Amino acid sequence: MFRPIDIARKIGVSTSALRHYEDWGIVPKVRRNEKGYRIYTELHVAYFECIRAMSPGFGMKLIRDIMPYIQQKEIAKALWMVSEVQAKLYNENKKVGKALELLEKDQVEEMEEKSPMKKKKWYSISEAADAIGVANSTLRHWEKEDLIVPERDQYSGYRLYSASDLRKLLIIRTLQNAVYSLDIVREVLAEMDHHNISEAIKITRESLEYLDYLIKQQLRGMSYLYHLCELVERESPA
Structure with a gap:
């Protein structure tokens, strides 16, 4: 007893x-x-x-x-x-690893040329959501939070996402899954807009380290x- x-x-x-x-x-x-x-x-x-x-x-x-x-x-x-x-953690590790690989490309032009997303210039909201593995409603929420502002078709008003937008969406998803605040996400996106992705790379690597910690704890x-x-x-x- x-x-x-x-x-x-x-x-x-x-x-x-x-x-x-x-x-x-x-x-x-x-x-x-x-x-x-x-x-x-x-x-x-x-x-x-x-x-x-x-x-x-x-x-x-x-x-x-x-x-x-x-x-x-x-x-x-x-x-x-x-x-x-555990399966979800494995899949998340794969996604974050892909995000890091994308970010570590030396030049934006190289990423656009070799990325499997680069099949056409514009993507609908459904195509963009499918490309990064989230729901359409998630993209609308991120837009409401001013994390991403897609173009609009001048005739239909439908959202149009570029290849650059898809990379940003991928980073947003990675950071959100790593439980970072929206303020930090906004800071990283701002650095990307200024062609400085070093901070995004740093945080993505920290995300992978956190996943490594979780798998050991599991x-x-x-x-x-x-x-x-x-x-x-x-x-x-x-």
Whole structure:
């Protein structure tokens, strides 16, 4: 049996945080002794440690989603949800890597000449959104935030995006996914407008470094999750 204060100190949280985890239903129900004190078991400790270890790499939303399934011994279902998050991180790493490769071209003319996006001069909002992998509504939102201002067809009024606009959109998406503020995004775009992409390259590299950090944190969290799943599967039915 373990005291709340001992567990809290071990994993680096307050005892109130342990109670929050209980209230959220992401740890098994806790019995109390005759004096009303909580009685934590080895299994509870494994849950608490797993939650803390997974938080940096996966976030609390996923943790709150999967822990009820683990308590119900639906281990595979929880693991597939974790796998989906890891797949998204892999895909994001590929996208940011492509953005960095595009930015590191020596000259804008070279980028326009070799870019697969350079198939025609103008792109509709749907074509631009498809090219960088976002929804049309996302481009409208960025326009509302003054991050990008496309040309308009003089007759139809439809938005028209150039190859240069597509590069900017790619950078905006990369920075947004890296959880940078809109003010920083605007500063980077301003530097690009002045043909100074060094800051954009710097931030994109930092984004890749952050993704490298996340994948290591996910690996660490998975080791605790594996230990927890082993304990749960060995646990006798209630």
